[in-house]
Amino acid sequence: MAALYIGLMSGTSLDGTDAVLFDGGQLTVSGHVHAPFASALRDELLALNTPGDHELHRAALAANGVARAYADVVAQLLEATGTPRSHIVALGAHGQTVRHQPHGPDGYTVQLLNGALLAEQTGIDVVCDLRSRDVAAAGQGAPLVPAFHRAVFGAENQDVAVLNLGGIANLSLLHADGRTGGFDCGPANCLMDGWIAQHRGLAFDADGAWAATGRVSLALLATLLAEPFFAAAPPKSTGRDLFHPAWLQARLTAGVTPEDVQATLLELTARSVTDALRSAMPAVTRLICCGGGARNGRLMARLSDLLPGVQVTPSAAHGLPVDQVEAAAFAWLAQAFQNKRPGNLPAVTGAAGLRRLGCLYPA
Template sequence: MSGTSLDGVDGVLAEVSASRCTIARHASAPLAPETRAELLALNTSGADELHRAALSANALAATYADVVQALLAGSGLQAAEVRAIGAHGQTVRHQPQAHAGSGYTLQLNNPALLAERTGITVVADFRSRDVAAGGQGAPLVPAFHRQMFGQTGRDAAVLNLGGMANVSLLGADGSVRGFDCGPANVLMDLWCQRHTGKAYDAHGAWAAGGRVLAPLLQVMLAEPFFAAVPPKSTGRDVFNTGWLERALAAAESCRAAPQDVQATLAELTARSCTQDVQRHGPACRLLIVCGGGALNGHLLRRLGALLPGVAVQSSAEHGLAPLQVEAAAFAWLAHQCLAGLPGNLPAVTGARGPRILGAIYPA
């Protein structure tokens, strides 16, 4: 899995059954700076972008292959002993239900090259079938969250804080709902890189030392996406540099102290996520947090403060480390595809019905 935050590639070696997904190993690799910069640039239109996208897909597949080899080397397994690789690809455009209603979602990847490099069957392109069926194509992880984190007899929520934030609401009755909440790390990382030279705000320490700018927060929370009714999903198509610059201008915060802007961006993530939990899961008393944002102590403290009476816990406390959850979900989705089973939940994505997700590239 390589997510919207563009911080690298995470991979897991997982044993998947009908009722469980057990992680044997985890490996990760950073994206080469030039690959990361190009993938980020490809989120907007530019010169020769078809050629550049193809080369970036090749580079990403090579990094995926490196992670696979690291997993195999650490486990003692041979490629022939692995049934398949679930490879998400890198989202560069996400516009479901747009453009005369068909819409599209685009994840750069070269699964054929990955199959050649590894000698293992690859399952890729998970989102497009759901979009073709009228869905958002996201989030796809709630079904996996239900299997891994569902609580008998009580409502719970799983909040993934990657580049974007998405929540899965797991009902005590077995029901599942889920949707994107808005930006998680994407804007915080962007601002931190710009003003400190660091890729991210470790533990949220920089944000914790700033003060929240109420006018700026108010302008940002007025974004229509936050008030939209699920099913809904989003990405860098909405929450990007231009969006942040327009918010700063509208709130007359362009000259504000950068640390205070960082504190406000952290508060935006905390407020938008907790508002969604309160609005759509009022009976929830447990919030399980995963993704890179689960390592941000300041953000977790703000989630807890804004959700009194709700236990905010890392997914590590529930058997799966925060940086492993997304990769494990796509291993599970690959298993679903090969078993001929649906991977989407129409109640989550808005698709016309359950669909088998993914395209198979045999070894």
């Protein structure tokens, strides 16, 4: 019987949950379901990214809400694929990041999820809290996907990079000599999504259409790129703790129209990614893109423009649709936990060594 796992991912973009049915032997996905968060839960998860009243109580309730949302999407996935729950070895569940402060001896990262409730609701073993052990070992706790990307996208004698364009952009560097690197680059969709929500009442800028109506403000772009995070050397990771609406608002100047800001934010993502990639992997020949931002045609075009000679393709061209890659990675991490294998790469996260990631809530 195939070693079947379910991967559950809800990322910084807060667009909902992706669930995949993952064959751990073949490293393939045979089913996928996406479910948006209920608006009240999404709003609360977004609010919990910043300090507020009654945080502990609200966070506990939100963790329950994430567990129930995950359980619902698991039920949908099992029904859609005709898979008995008894055939699933474990769920690899990311949880919803609301704080990411991995720096120093008191570093921490918080992904809201009641794993015990999820195990009760699904009747399947749950592997979750997959970032904390790496942080405890003085690592960044992110990105965790480069080892999985190596397994599914690595190529012999070729420098390949994998770019996840979620709320935050992160790169995996799959060197031709077998070395694997990676780091967070900066914002991908989180600032663009927030800006269009504020000014147009839309959840995201479909295909970069609104950005296409504006002009890039070179002065604003230079101000945004002056953020020290962009120049910092890896290992590094980030999130809404840094790149949030107030960060943007503090850097805006008069005379830049809302659509020009949107165009500039798209250019910020494209420039920060390509600058980082050229610096870290100058001989790169292929960039494989996944995450919601890979559906943004204007962003993909700018990446291609800024990387002449590099083949820029969506991950679907290499066997995994763009909205399935991260969920599959967390299924793979659950398999690593179950098989008592380390899941982190110290060269990526800066951890003191290889560590088995996650904790188990048995069914």
